[in-house]
Amino acid sequence: NAGVTQTPKFRVLKTGQSMTLLCAQDMNHEYMYWYRQDPGMGLRLIHYSVGEGTTAKGEVPDGYNVSRLKKQNFLLGLESAAPSQTSVYFCASSYPDPAHEQYFGPGTRLTVT
Amino acid sequence: KQEVTQIPAALSVPEGENLVLNCSFTDSAIYNLQWFRQDPGKGLTSLLLIQSSQREQTSGRLNASLDKSSGRSTLYIAASQPGDSATYLCAVLISNFGNEKLTFGTGTRLTIIP
Numbered sequence: 001n002a003g004v005t006q007t008p009k010f011r012v013l014k015t016g017q018s019m020t021l022l023c024a025q026d027m028n029h030e031y032m033y034w035y036r037q038d039p040g041m042g043l044r045l046i047h048y049s050v051g052e053g054t055t056a057k058g059e060v061p062d063g064y065n066v067s068r069l070k071k072q073n074f075l076l077g078l079e080s081a082a083p084s085q086t087s088v089y090f091c092a093s094s095y096p097d098p099a100h101e102q103y104f105g106p107g108t109r110l111t112v113t
Numbered sequence: 114k115q116e117v118t119q120i121p122a123a124l125s126v127p128e129g130e131n132l133v134l135n136c137s138f139t140d141s142a143i144y145n146l147q148w149f150r151q152d153p154g155k156g157l158t159s160l161l162l163i164q165s166s167q168r169e170q171t172s173g174r175l176n177a178s179l180d181k182s183s184g185r186s187t188l189y190i191a192a193s194q195p196g197d198s199a200t201y202l203c204a205v206l207i208s209n210f211g212n213e214k215l216t217f218g219t220g221t222r223l224t225i226i227p
Contacts, residue, residue: 004156033215040219041219042117042202042217042218042219042220043157043202043204043215043217044217045214045215048214058214059214090156090157092157100162101147101159101162102147102159102215103159104149104156104157104158104159105156106155106156107154107155107156
């Protein structure tokens with residue numbers, strides 16, 4: 001049981017390049033989330049999904065797209081990276097029940113130059 | 114808009130002392146509150162989750178309390194150890210059933226001095 005895994009762990013992009021971050025969970029969770037963490041700002045929700053085939057916008061969705069083609073995977077895409085997207089990205093998952101906590105992946109550190 | 118505040122931003126205490134970390138939130142209409150631990154360069158580990166109907170939760174040396182009416186939560190750590198050094202984050206869930214959103218504080222960086 002690996003929990004929540006994220007690929008890659010580190011990445012450096014040049015402005016305008018694109019990339020996809022992969023999140024996978026093996027806990028059969030319905031809900032999955034993408035957050036970014038920036039110094040002094042806490043974690044902010046980018047997009048989330050309440051089940052396979054669904055996605056919804058969070059607090060800071062601009063510049064990102066997501067897809068949930070399989071229940072266990074949640075992809076975060078950057079079509080044209082900008083320096084403002086330099087951040088640490090965390091994926092999380094949970095059961096569709098607020099009585100259960102969210103489980104987080106180890107994070108992806110992205111630098112856009 | 115819900116805002117979550119954690120003060121102080123950093124705290125250093127000698128090993129063995131009991132300590133309290135604070136979390137405050139502006140909108141009392143929360144569904145639950147969760148405390149996390151984050152080690153440098155790592156992800157978040159859930160420590161305790163308190164439902165809005167509960168007053169406290171305990172796990173080992175950790176005790177979290179919740180006072181919804183005043184918009185406050187505390188995390189009490191007993192007999193602190195160097196291994197407790199980490200950043201502690203609190204987060205509140207403001208809705209559920211398809212519109213879940215955790216709002217995080219910016220954390221308290223705790224250092225336990227041996």
